[in-house]
Amino acid sequence: AQSVTQLDSQVPVFEEAPVELRCNYSSSVSVYLFWYVQYPNQGLQLLLKYLSGSTLVKGINGFEAEFNKSQTSFHLRKPSVHISDTAEYFCAVRSTQGGSEKLVFGKGTKLTVNP
Amino acid sequence: DVKVTQSSRYLVKRTGEKVFLECVQDMDHENMFWYRQDPGLGLRLIYFSYDVKMKEKGDIPEGYSVSREKKERFSLILESASTNQTSMYLCASSLWGMGYEQYFGPGTRLTVT
Incomplete structure (x- = not known):
């Protein structure tokens, strides 16, 4: 069965700093990967998705993710x-x-951006 | 814009009550899903449906049942609520097909006392 591991449960950063949220998936022949965001007291909304093609995927709000098949990652x-x-x-x-x-979700990473 | 609505944002019920959580989507999606979200556990799939009157168990179906009588509506039923069912419940819908993302409702925070 497919699985996803999010390596960090919490990531604190300062405003204007770069950030990377890590995700590894179990290997499969063909993989479709997604990143969702959940703002406080809201449902989830799609940030970006990888289906095929370019390994660098751009999403909303300036986020991007890179599909790395050899490392089974989608950070x-x-x-x-x-x-x-x-x-x-x-x-x-x-x-x-x-x-x-179905979608199999990771356990989530809480990003806190501090002033 | 796809809209997924859930009947309540907050709900408080007593142990042993029968609880209905309703979800409606307005984009003619074939697939509908119910998830439970708990801190540190992420989202866990309870049930999903890929057509009217069709349902499949997810990862944690025990203590829950579902109903889909119309394409746009998917109900989650707690036959006899228990305190360990206190949680955030999220409904989602999607088109049928490998690349289609799921659209989520705002969630219902259920407290069972």
């Missing part, structure tokens, strides 16, 4: 964070176990 990056980026971030992989489509 999320932003060169300069803002206070408003404080949220919880979830990495997810599409699973087709049993022929049904």
Whole structure:
């Protein structure tokens, strides 16, 4: 079965600093990967996704992620964070176990941006 | 814009009560999902449905059931609520197909006392 590991449960950074949130997935022949963000008291919204093609994927709010097949990673990056980026971030992989489509989520990384 | 709405943002119920959580989506999506979100555990799939009257168990179906009588509506039922079902419940929907992302509702924070 597909699985996702988010290596950091909490990441504190200062405003305007770069940030990387790490995600590793279990290997599979074809992989579809997603990053979602959850702002306080809200549902999840899609940041970006990788289906195929270019390994560098750009998303909303200045985030990007790089798909690395050899390292089975899909790390999320932003060169300069803002206070408003404080949220919880979830990495997810599409699973087709049993022929049904599902998303398998990591446990989340809480990003706190301090002034 | 896809809209997924959940019937309540906050709900307080007593142990043993039957609880209904409703989810409605307005984009004609085939797939609908119910997740439970707990601190440190991320999102765990309870049930999902890929068509009207069709349902499949997710990773943690015990203590829950679901109903999908219409394409746009997916209900989560706690037959006899227990305190360990206190949690945030998130509903999501998606089109059928490998690359389609899931769209989430705002969540229902359920407290069982």
